[in-house]
Every structure is written in structure tokens, then in C-alpha cells.
Amino acid sequence: MNTRSIDTTRLQRIARAYSETAVFYAALDLEVFTHIAHGVDTEPALAEAMGASALNTERLLTVLRAMGLVEHRDGRYANAPDAARYLVKGAPAYAAPWMTFTRGDVPGWFRLGEILRDSTPPSTLGMYADLTVESARAYHAATYSIGMGAGKRFCREVDLGGRKRLLDLGGGSGAYSINAVTRYPGLRAVVLDLPPVVEVTREYLLANGVADRVDTLAGDFTTTPLPTDCDVAVMASNLPIYNAETIRRVVRRVFDALPPGGEFHLVGEMLHADGNGPLDAALWGMYEAVCGSAGRAHSVSECRDYFADAGFGAISDAVFVAGTLHRVTGVKPA
Numbered sequence: 001m002n003t004r005s006i007d008t009t010r011l012q013r014i015a016r017a018y019s020e021t022a023v024f025y026a027a028l029d030l031e032v033f034t035h036i037a038h039g040v041d042t043e044p045a046l047a048e049a050m051g052a053s054a055l056n057t058e059r060l061l062t063v064l065r066a067m068g069l070v071e072h073r074d075g076r077y078a079n080a081p082d083a084a085r086y087l088v089k090g091a092p093a094y095a096a097p098w099m100t101f102t103r104g105d106v107p108g109w110f111r112l113g114e115i116l117r118d119s120t121p122p123s124t125l126g127m128y129a130d131l132t133v134e135s136a137r138a139y140h141a142a143t144y145s146i147g148m149g150a151g152k153r154f155c156r157e158v159d160l161g162g163r164k165r166l167l168d169l170g171g172g173s174g175a176y177s178i179n180a181v182t183r184y185p186g187l188r189a190v191v192l193d194l195p196p197v198v199e200v201t202r203e204y205l206l207a208n209g210v211a212d213r214v215d216t217l218a219g220d221f222t223t224t225p226l227p228t229d230c231d232v233a234v235m236a237s238n239l240p241i242y243n244a245e246t247i248r249r250v251v252r253r254v255f256d257a258l259p260p261g262g263e264f265h266l267v268g269e270m271l272h273a274d275g276n277g278p279l280d281a282a283l284w285g286m287y288e289a290v291c292g293s294a295g296r297a298h299s300v301s302e303c304r305d306y307f308a309d310a311g312f313g314a315i316s317d318a319v320f321v322a323g324t325l326h327r328v329t330g331v332k333p334a
Ligand SMILES: C[S@@+](CC[C@H](N)C(=O)[O-])C[C@H]1O[C@@H](n2cnc3c(N)ncnc32)[C@H](O)[C@@H]1O
Pocket: 128, 143, 144, 147, 148, 150, 169, 170, 171, 172, 173, 174, 175, 176, 192, 193, 194, 197, 219, 220, 221, 222, 235, 236, 237, 238, 241
């Protein structure tokens, strides 16, 4: 029998979860982690560096300590390991652009009840419908800051040795392709993304010195003919943007484009097979309501089903990033 008493603690925490986000954004705005990394590690010094009063500095640091983002010892502050790696401006893995990339959607989230009752038909491309080169550049500064780590992980986990050409669907900054051709010198790649995006992709390919081995293809992966000279394909981090019908169709299109023996990796925010979380995947599905698309959260079992339906064999799945990304893989029978 469950003897735990029921109280409102959990509900109260959920009710004010937005305040944690707001403090996080403020800490990034005031560059507190960057200051600490540069040795500005006492309260008075931080107050001066941030241009905040002593009282507000104390308030901020008190919350950041409670959130476990900074540590306090003998009057001095230190960044927690993840804050030190990802939140210090100028650090190689600086990921603040990604951390704040949905900030503009805050008003939408707070109108969610209204949005959920809105009967306006969803748009096919959701947040990507009005993309310009400029907005794609800002967006992919964010995805690049996190995608390079994911791309590296993908290339560590998936053996691309012996493969000739990678098709990177919705490749964005090209993070997966950049990592792939860097790690596998014999490999070439092609990033297929929307026309404004591939302009930006090329900038990242040039900056990483791989423009001679990674091509770009401007198009829509739901309709544009897919290259047929790729023997491996990946589609990463755009799963919830689309509904089941579209993802099923895209998986089938990839199957048709691959040669026998070719493999496809779908990396995305996926629900567990039983649909019970993880919360992050569920919330990315809800984000599509805020963006006005027809997208939703897909489960691992649904994704495996899309692969089986298309004809893929040797279907497997694995956690890619615990609590958020999962990878489903299939091989086109020889
Ligand atoms: C969240 S980003 C992920 C980028 C990259 N795969 C990564 O993981 O770093 C999603 C990308 O999918 C692209 N995308 C979405 N729908 C698309 C479509 N129908 N055709 C081509 N690209 C699409 C977007 O433009 C965007 O660049």
C-alpha cells in the first residue's frame, strides 16, 4: 500500500516552473556564468560586473545555487560542471543560443489554452513556413551550438566506415554531416534542407573546411526527389514537426531512394513505446501547437512501425540522449 501522503508540493512546483526559466534567461543575459569563469567570483565583484544591485545579485545567486547551476564555498562562487561547459561565452561548447532559442515563444505558451481550442487548420511547415535567410541564420546559430555535440555522438555510435555518401535530411547547420565527413575521410554527404536554410548550411560547411565534401540540396524532404546515390541517411531533430502520415511518407521516400543494404537513422524526440513520457518529447509535440503546425510527439513503437511499413529490415532502436532523443535504425534488405 502506498503510504506517502499527498500534498500540493509537486503541483506548486509545476505552477511556478516558468520562474526557473526566467531566472535562467536572466542569468544568461547578465552573463553570470561567464563572469564566474573569468574569476569574478565574489558577490560584490559579480554585482559590479553585471551592473546589478547587491540585493538583486544575492537574489540571483541564491536561486542559481538552489538550481545547482553554481556552487558557493568560502565566499566564492564556481560554476557547476554543465554550466562551466555550456554557458560560458567563448567556450567551445557554448550553447546559450540553443538554451534561449524558444524564448520568443513564451507569450504563445502562455496562451496555450486558447491555442488548443483554436480551430484554424494547422500549417504544414509550422515554424518553418516564413523562414528567411536571416531568420535561418539566427535559428541555426542555436541548433549548431547543440547539434555539433549530437553529430559527434552520432558518429561515435554509428559506424559509417565503408559508407560512400550520407543523406542528411533537414540537416540545418550540417552538424551531423560535418562530423561524419571529418571522422570518416572517405565519406561524402549532402544536406537537404529548405532553400533559405541551405544558404546558411554552406556558411557552416565553409567555416568547418568541408565544403568540398558536403553538398547542399535546396528542397522539401516531403516532396523533392531524393538523391539516389546515398547509401546511408539520417534525419535528426525534426520528428515532432510532422504528423504520422508525413513521417511515414518520408521514411518510405528514404527507403525508395536508398540502395539495397542502405541504412536509415531517425533521431528524434520520441515518447517511450507506451507513451508515458519522457516529458521533453511530449513537450516538443506540444510546441507544435504553439507553432501552429500539424506535428505531434511520436513514440518509439510508432517510429519502428513507420520503418517496418516502408520495408526496412533489421530495425532497432536505442536511447540517443537520455530523456530526450531516441534513435530508430533500419536497413533496406539486400
Ligand atoms: C531542429 S533542425 C535540426 C537540424 C539538424 N538535423 C541537427 O540536428 O542539428 C530541423 C531542420 O529540419 C529542416 N526541415 C524541416 N522540415 C523540412 C522539410 N520539409 N524539408 C527540408 N528540411 C526541413 C529545418 O529547416 C531545420 O533546418
